[in-house]
Amino acid sequence: MQKKLSVSLKNFSALRIGGQADIVYFPETLAELTELLDEQPARPVVGGCTNVFFGDLPELICVKYLNQINETAGGIEAECGALLEKLFDFAAGVPATVGGGVIMNFGAFGFELKDFLRSARVWQDGAVKILPAAELRLGYRSADFAGIVLSAVFVKKQLEKKNEYLKLRQEKMPWGQPNIGSIFKNPAGLSAGKLIEDAGCKGYKYKDLQVSEKHANIVVNNGAASARDMLDLIGQVRQAVRERTNILLEIEARYLGQTENGVRR
Numbered sequence: 001m002q003k004k005l006s007v008s009l010k011n012f013s014a015l016r017i018g019g020q021a022d023i024v025y026f027p028e029t030l031a032e033l034t035e036l037l038d039e040q041p042a043r044p045v046v047g048g049c050t051n052v053f054f055g056d057l058p059e060l061i062c063v064k065y066l067n068q069i070n071e072t073a074g075g076i077e078a079e080c081g082a083l084l085e086k087l088f089d090f091a092a093g094v095p096a097t098v099g100g101g102v103i104m105n106f107g108a109f110g111f112e113l114k115d116f117l118r119s120a121r122v123w124q125d126g127a128v129k130i131l132p133a134a135e136l137r138l139g140y141r142s143a144d145f146a147g148i149v150l151s152a153v154f155v156k157k158q159l160e161k162k163n164e165y166l167k168l169r170q171e172k173m174p175w176g177q178p179n180i181g182s183i184f185k186n187p188a189g190l191s192a193g194k195l196i197e198d199a200g201c202k203g204y205k206y207k208d209l210q211v212s213e214k215h216a217n218i219v220v221n222n223g224a225a226s227a228r229d230m231l232d233l234i235g236q237v238r239q240a241v242r243e244r245t246n247i248l249l250e251i252e253a254r255y256l257g258q259t260e261n262g263v264r265r
């Protein structure tokens, strides 16, 4: 297994925001991953880092080399680090992985992983188990499940509209600029982007960060932004929307790093 010491996490995050990790592990087999978790259950696990930005961390596990995909009689079985876009057209152009996708219930263009997930092999409380999809309780950009996804079985692939969806993404998003997709979840029946725009935050600049001119629920990093800057900007946008509408936006993006209460995972 590869291990890297004293690693800058900036280039891990799709937003290009990261502090320093003392050690990053890159397991190459599921057995290596479960050993790392058995040894220290609190080690955070990431896949494509398309939904996270980092502060400083003592340790991190990156599963990008666990990327086997097998077609079996029971469905398509994919390891946690396999790229979602190899299985689903609605993820085209996003380097998200199966594990991160399941945990966030990745969704776009009217589809979500919940529609396709049959079961998952997970590490939970020191044991490896196979859970039927219902037990992961996937909801809107969430899974009500505490554990690590090792691999997942999907009913089928769906790749027919890959080019069409990629083109739509490129038109709608600040393509090519560092970002981690939507920062906030849409409140029921409402668009977070519209609420942010109506609160006057579209295009708002804070240090090296900017609320995208193209999509108000996306923040882009124009250079050397820090996790502190990002947390501050999130707070400012939330506050602006709350003042105007009394709605407190729920945060979809994930921060891994130090907080006042210790390391957040």
Ligand SMILES: Cc1cc2nc3c(=O)[nH]c(=O)nc-3n(C[C@H](O)[C@H](O)[C@H](O)COP(=O)(O)OP(=O)(O)OC[C@H]3O[C@@H](n4cnc5c(N)ncnc54)[C@H](O)[C@@H]3O)c2cc1C
Pocket: 014, 044, 045, 046, 047, 048, 049, 050, 051, 052, 063, 080, 093, 094, 095, 096, 097, 098, 099, 100, 101, 102, 103, 104, 105, 106, 107, 108, 141, 147, 148, 149, 150, 173, 179, 180, 181, 182, 254, 265
């Ligand atoms: C350009 C772009 C477009 C995007 N478009 C969409 C979109 O259309 N729809 C959408 O839903 N999201 C979108 N996103 C956000 C992001 O791709 C999703 O949230 C995705 O599910 C994250 O997957 P990941 O592998 O990158 O996870 P990471 O960012 O690596 O991790 C996300 C969270 O999952 C946890 N995690 C990762 N792997 C595991 C595992 N194996 N077991 C347990 N926990 C794990 C991490 O600790 C972290 O809390 C977009 C992001 C970008 C950059």
